[in-house]
Amino acid sequence: MKCLSALGLFLCALHAPSSWSDPLNAPAPKDAVLAPLLSAHDVTSERFFAVGQLKSTIGIGWSCTATLVAGSDTPDPQKPALILTAGHCAAGTTGDNEVVMDRPRGEGWFFTPSYFHDNKDQHVRIPIVRILYSTMKSTDVGVLQLGETWGEVLAKGFKPMRLRAIDGAIPDIDIAHIPIGLFRDHYLRYSECSSRQPVALFETLRAIEPRKDMPWFWPRATPNPCIGLYGGSSGSPIFARGEWAIIGVHSTGLREEGCGSGKPCEIEGGQPVGKLGTSYFASTERLLEAFKADGSFDASSLDPGTGIVIHRQGNGDSVPIGPEVAGERRPVRWGMLIDEAFESIRYKIGPADETPCEQPKGYGEAESVLKQPLMDLATPMVPGVYALCAVGKRPGSTQWQPWSQATVKLLRVE
Structure with a gap:
């Protein structure tokens, strides 16, 4: 214009x-x-x-x-x-x-x-x-x-x-x-x-x-x-x-x-x-x-938005496939920091259009938030748009975040 x-x-x-x-x-x-x-x-x-x-x-x-x-x-x-x-x-x-x-x-x-x-x-x-x-x-x-x-x-x-x-x-x-x-x-x-x-x-x-x-x-x-x-x-x-x-x-x-x-x-x-x-x-x-x-x-x-909080580190919502070292491509990392107001996390990752976060199938076992398992987690090596689905549990609670209210972070691998 x-x-x-x-x-x-x-x-x-x-x-x-x-x-x-x-x-x-x-x-x-x-x-x-x-x-x-x-x-x-x-x-x-x-x-x-x-x-x-x-x-x-x-x-x-x-x-x-x-x-x-x-x-x-x-x-x-x-x-x-x-x-x-x-x-x-x-x-x-x-x-x-x-x-x-x-x-x-x-x-x-x-x-x-x-x-x-x-x-x-x-x-x-x-x-x-x-x-x-x-x-x-x-x-x-x-x-x-x-x-x-x-x-x-x-x-x-x-x-x-x-x-x-x-x-x-x-x-x-x-x-x-x-x-x-x-x-x-x-x-x-x-x-x-x-x-x-x-x-x-x-x-x-x-x-x-x-x-x-x-x-x-x-x-x-x-x-x-x-x-x-x-x-x-x-x-x-x-x-x-x-x-x-x-x-x-x-x-x-x-x-x-x-x-x-x-x-x-x-x-x-x-x-x-x-x-x-x-x-x-x-x-x-x-x-x-x-x-x-x-x-x-x-x-x-309705979803009250009180689920597990995950902070994206770095500068954007997309990352390139890692550099080639000794003839092999190295993955880059998700670089996601979990808020320590939560005690435990369960998560799954997959292509964004094929990974229903509201369904429990595919989620891993509970992990301690103190270990920050999403910081060094390798991204997929195939270019595409990926969803990270997560549910959390707070300290002292027995209740997990409902699957239907899962926290979702997207990452585009270039």
Whole structure:
């Protein structure tokens, strides 16, 4: 993107990846292919009235899409209203195994439902006051609490949507979303397309210094070729075509060639493969039990992010195959330091797309954390993307971390 005028320079700064609030989705360029605008006066748009813009009025460019969601059509009018979005929209780009629960959101955050281009005089901003649950560990979902009750929201004419599980094959989908970029009319737009079966996906963040708590790894991200999903579209609800219930939220997409930094890539046969023009959504199935019929949210059934902590040493999430010595290649090391707040660890390693961390098969015997068994552990000698799955036990406890909440670290062997 070239910026020649003063206005252009300003817009480039505003939409630069380093300052853009939606780093998993770059803003749309001026010549982008955009999805059609939705109209508040079209009868088919009624099911999107709960969808709106999540925005910060402090700082530069923070904008995502979110949806009013409850566990029933008739939530308790005294309960605080809730919205569903992507995890990186709710709490920012948290680490690969981090979970944020019940934390104040801070001032200057708002949600505007029914964010259509032709009902601007009816737009109302509702403050966002709390992060109830947000994570990028194995998924990318976030739930936020609003500063108004369900009774107040319903009185304004906004009804919550509900979630449902995906039964059987992945259906054709449609999406209501609010992309941002170098074009006018940043309002609700409509995309529809087919989807493929879930894939293993990884992505890291564009940064001057590599973050050691990345890459993110989403073992069951659902790919689709829907057009027009750019910065601001993150967190938008995914529907089975024509339905009212939400089956997922939009997370990320590959808009440039390559893998890794700001470029999500699928893993096939242990190897990274970039599918240009593909977007990915996170299933909301694991949240079904948390949204209660009275309109509240109970995160007790979800991963609390309290599993064994493993710190990556070194400078990045990839390593080269070791040097050749006496005609043989020498492996390099994983170089992972285990937090000594834990006493014991069990782990397994394998190609990221073929190693289900939630299944106990393949885990080794318990080892003492004091021995730091992951520091000098040799990496595989075959290039590819590998997952290290680990569960831990704290001193004095008899309880191990559940397999379903295993800590996962990815390493790419170049």
